[in-house]
Amino acid sequence: MGQQSSHSTAAGHNHPKYLAHHFESMEQQNSSGKLGMWLFLGQEVLFFSGLFLMYVLARMFYPDTFLAAHELLDWKLGALNTIFLLTSSLTMALAVRGAQVNSQPQMYWNIVATIVLGGAFMVVKYIEYSHKFHDGLLPGHFFDAAKAMHNGVPANIPGAPAVFFAIYFIMTGTHGLHVLIGMGLMLWLLVRIKRGDFNSENHVYLENVGLYWHIVDLIWIFLFPLLYLVR
Amino acid sequence: MESNHNNVPQSAHAASAGGAEPNYINAHKGIWSWMTTVDHKRLGLMYLVGVLTFFGLGGIFALLVRTQLLGPIFGGASGKQEWLFSGDTYNKLFTLHGAVMVFLVIIPSIPASLGNFFLPLMLGAKDVAFPKLNLMSFYVYVLGGIFLLFSIFTGAVDTGWTFYTPYSSTTSTSVVSAVMGVFILGFSSILTGVNFIVTIHKMRAPGLTWVRLPLFVWAQYATSLIQVLATPVLAITLMLLAIERTMGIGIFDAKLGGDPVLFQHFFWFYSHPAVYIMILPAFGVISEIITINSRKQIFGYKAIAMSSVAIAVIGFLVWGHHMFTSGQSELASAVFSFLTFAVAIPTAIKTFSWVATMYGGSLRMNSAMWYAQAFLFLFTIGGLTGLFLGTLSVDIHLHDTYFVVAHFHYVMMGGTMTAFVGALHHWWPKMTGRMLNEFWGKVSCFFVFVGFNVTFFSQFLLGTKGMPRRYANYLPEFQTWHQISTIGSYLLGLGFFITLIYMIQSLINGEKAPKNPWGGLSLEWETDSPPIEHNFHGQPVVNNGPYEFPEIDHSKSNRGGH
Ligand code: HEM
Ligand SMILES: [Cu+2]
Numbered sequence: 028m029g030q031q032s033s034h035s036t037a038a039g040h041n042h043p044k045y046l047a048h049h050f051e052s053m054e055q056q057n058s059s060g061k062l063g064m065w066l067f068l069g070q071e072v073l074f075f076s077g078l079f080l081m082y083v084l085a086r087m088f089y090p091d092t093f094l095a096a097h098e099l100l101d102w103k104l105g106a107l108n109t110i111f112l113l114t115s116s117l118t119m120a121l122a123v124r125g126a127q128v129n130s131q132p133q134m135y136w137n138i139v140a141t142i143v144l145g146g147a148f149m150v151v152k153y154i155e156y157s158h159k160f161h162d163g164l165l166p167g168h169f170f171d172a173a174k175a176m177h178n179g180v181p182a183n184i185p186g187a188p189a190v191f192f193a194i195y196f197i198m199t200g201t202h203g204l205h206v207l208i209g210m211g212l213m214l215w216l217l218v219r220i221k222r223g224d225f226n227s228e229n230h231v232y233l234e235n236v237g238l239y240w241h242i243v244d245l246i247w248i249f250l251f252p253l254l255y256l257v258r
Numbered sequence: 259m260e261s262n263h264n265n266v267p268q269s270a271h272a273a274s275a276g277g278a279e280p281n282y283i284n285a286h287k288g289i290w291s292w293m294t295t296v297d298h299k300r301l302g303l304m305y306l307v308g309v310l311t312f313f314g315l316g317g318i319f320a321l322l323v324r325t326q327l328l329g330p331i332f333g334g335a336s337g338k339q340e341w342l343f344s345g346d347t348y349n350k351l352f353t354l355h356g357a358v359m360v361f362l363v364i365i366p367s368i369p370a371s372l373g374n375f376f377l378p379l380m381l382g383a384k385d386v387a388f389p390k391l392n393l394m395s396f397y398v399y400v401l402g403g404i405f406l407l408f409s410i411f412t413g414a415v416d417t418g419w420t421f422y423t424p425y426s427s428t429t430s431t432s433v434v435s436a437v438m439g440v441f442i443l444g445f446s447s448i449l450t451g452v453n454f455i456v457t458i459h460k461m462r463a464p465g466l467t468w469v470r471l472p473l474f475v476w477a478q479y480a481t482s483l484i485q486v487l488a489t490p491v492l493a494i495t496l497m498l499l500a501i502e503r504t505m506g507i508g509i510f511d512a513k514l515g516g517d518p519v520l521f522q523h524f525f526w527f528y529s530h531p532a533v534y535i536m537i538l539p540a541f542g543v544i545s546e547i548i549t550i551n552s553r554k555q556i557f558g559y560k561a562i563a564m565s566s567v568a569i570a571v572i573g574f575l576v577w578g579h580h581m582f583t584s585g586q587s588e589l590a591s592a593v594f595s596f597l598t599f600a601v602a603i604p605t606a607i608k609t610f611s612w613v614a615t616m617y618g619g620s621l622r623m624n625s626a627m628w629y630a631q632a633f634l635f636l637f638t639i640g641g642l643t644g645l646f647l648g649t650l651s652v653d654i655h656l657h658d659t660y661f662v663v664a665h666f667h668y669v670m671m672g673g674t675m676t677a678f679v680g681a682l683h684h685w686w687p688k689m690t691g692r693m694l695n696e697f698w699g700k701v702s703c704f705f706v707f708v709g710f711n712v713t714f715f716s717q718f719l720l721g722t723k724g725m726p727r728r729y730a731n732y733l734p735e736f737q738t739w740h741q742i743s744t745i746g747s748y749l750l751g752l753g754f755f756i757t758l759i760y761m762i763q764s765l766i767n768g769e770k771a772p773k774n775p776w777g778g779l780s781l782e783w784e785t786d787s788p789p790i791e792h793n794f795h796g797q798p799v800v801n802n803g804p805y806e807f808p809e810i811d812h813s814k815s816n817r818g819g820h
Binding site: 049 | 383384385386387388389391448451452453455456459460461486487488489490491493494495498501502505506507508509514515516517520524792797
């Protein structure tokens with residue numbers, strides 16, 4: 028990588044192909060990209076930390092509600108989704124590896140697999156959500172215990188079930204939005220891989236999407252037990 | 259004027275550097291070239307225009323608020339209920355004033371405009387690390403501004419800039435669009451912060467070590483850390499508030515099963531660090547202005563640099579001092595009170611260092627320096643009264659009175675805005691290639707300083723007498739001080755109006771600015787005024803610290819200007 032870092036002046040553009048004009052070397056460009064992403068992920072963690080704090084407080088206020096209401100979530104579907112996301116993190120890592128060893132197909136097909144697994148996650152989420160809608164297990168004003176009981180769901184929960192389902196929808200919804208954004212980014216990755224943009228020297232964009240995807244995965248690893256496996 | 263930096267203009271440009279090369283303003287033409295620019299200097303200028311426009315708007319709201327508080331001077335007892343605006347309108351006016359000034363003016367003021375413009379220049383870089391992201395955060399800022407202003411036309415907001423629940427989740431005014439505006443503005447702030455941190459880490463010129471960074475850069479670094487780590491918490495809080503309003507989810511509203519104090523914790527977890535987002539860049543600016551105009555190595559470079567970072571860190575742990583009366587535990591209050599005192603230490607280190615820098619310096623009292631002196635005076639009052647408020651027993655009496663209003667205006671307006679305007683005077687020649695009128699600069703500073711003190715010192719007095727904040731009306735015994743305060747606000751407005759006039763005059767026919775009108779040693783003074791599109795002719799190399807001015811010869815009594 029080193030041979031590109033020769034000093035270029037404002038006039039002489041002896042830059043390699045992927046080097047933006049304001050950077051001096053690929054190394055500088057790549058490490059900037061990575062640092063930027065880590066900072067952004069720090070931001071993401073703090074964003075979600077607000078939601079987790081909200082969860083902790085609500086659970087302290089209404090321990091019985093949480094215990095009873097979590098029974099209405101399907102832990103098997105949650106576990107399935109956990110498997111999907113964990114596997115997708117693996118395929119994502121393999122895609123990054125593909126860039127490092129300059130293997131176009133390895134990059135391409137692993138990103139395709141990651142998108143498919145992310146899609147599977149969203150399909151399962153959709154199934155779960157539509158059940159909740161059908162049974163009136165919704166946030167705040169929209170929570171409808173009578174409808175749920177009518178559908179045979181034991182929704183006579185003590186405390187504030189509307190708050191539990193608000194938290195369930197807000198946390199998984201915000202997470203789901205992140206999954207969708209990640210899938211969108213990966214579609215763009217596919218275009219760029221096809222175009223031959225990435226190789227062992229230049230793949231910080233791919234790597235950054237990967238980092239993002241891992242943090243989305245990580246957040247789910249916390250959400251799953253907190254919401255589905257309450258004791 | 260000697261320079262400590264060696265340019266290496268061995269390129270083809272060296273020959274044409276006589277002035278043929280276009281600068282960043284005229285390198286590309288047409289409105290489209292501005293709207294799609296990724297040049298940090300143009301974006302800085304665009305932010306500046308945005309910030310100043312909103313400053314004017316927020317200022318008009320403020321003057322309307324103050325005019326209402328003249329009370330019914332024309333006939334009748336001063337207890338009369340309404341004379342200019344109804345109570346509802348008044349509530350909307352002060353809310354809009356606060357929200358516009360905090361989220362659209364002060365937070366982006368120095369970082370987004372001057373930070374964008376000067377950070378890469380001071381680092382000897384061609385641009386920020388992520389120029390496209392920079393353009394995007396500008397549009398995010400504009401979008402957030404539109405949302406916030408949109409709420410004005412859909413019934414405005416009357417919650418105060420703090421959006422406290424449960425009132426904000428029940429009032430019929432258009433809280434959602436205002437809150438979404440602030441939410442969006444937060445992302446602009448976050449992206450700028452990320453961009454700056456990476457730029458400072460990765461884009462420094464050869465030889466520009468961390469201890470050779472201008473202190474403005476250090477201050478921006480600390481600011482950006484807070485922007486990245488605190489703003490997302492505000493974002494999530496406001497998102498929850500908006501969802502609570504639309505779906506009644508019961509997170510903050512006790513009636514629905516939530517906890518209103520949680521909102522206060524969330525809000526201040528951001529908004530206390532946010533006051534350092536506001537003041538740290540101002541500290542950076544003051545370090546620059548005072549040192550250059552004292553022509554002397556700054557006193558305590560490392561202490562100033564490190565105290566910025568210390569403030570950023572401790573600043574995350576003091577938010578509870580806004581909630582002494584909220585019913586939080588006594589232990590928590592005591593700890594927060596203690597930490598509040600602790601944060602005053604690094605702040606005082608800076609103030610003393612500036613004064614020590616001027617001591618024995620060769621002072622040049624230009625208008626930027628006048629503003630810097632105003633800053634020192636006003637910020638010291640603001641910071642000290644902060645300590646009164648951080649004292650538990652005292653705050654029980656002063657909380658939610660005009661004393662708090664006066665405190666934060668002394669630090670925000672007297673501190674940040676004075677520094678901002680001072681910085682504009684300091685860097686205007688570099689940004690526009692024109693000099694400002696020094697005489698009128700001092701006149702405006704005089705009006706700002708006097709007007710400011712008349713406006714807000716009277717509010718300290720009102721506060722200690724028990725005048726609560728955010729009321730459209732008051733008891734007769736408060737009227738005199740209110741009227742004095744209002745007159746002061748008109749003087750203050752006049753001061754800024756004068757500034758506006760001579761800034762426009764300078765753009766039209768101001769004297770042409772040299773490269774380095776104040777004899778600064780940091781890199782931004784090495785390039786042309788205004789700078790060329792790619793900032794420097796060749797890559798600058800740094801061999802010295804930014805403030806290594808030659809020894810002052812005290813035997814000479816007469817010191818030349820430039
Ligand atoms: C030595 C430094 C400071 C100390 C010890 C301090 C302390 C305090 C305390 C204890 C309060 C709460 C008063 C109450 O509500 O009862 C307060 C309010 C406030 N401070 Fe400071 N402060 C300091 C510096 C600053 C700075 C630098 C800024 C902004 C640039 C600032 C902006 C504010 C604002 C905006 C409020 C009121 C917010 C509101 O309730 O609307 N403070 N300060
Ligand atoms: Cu505070």
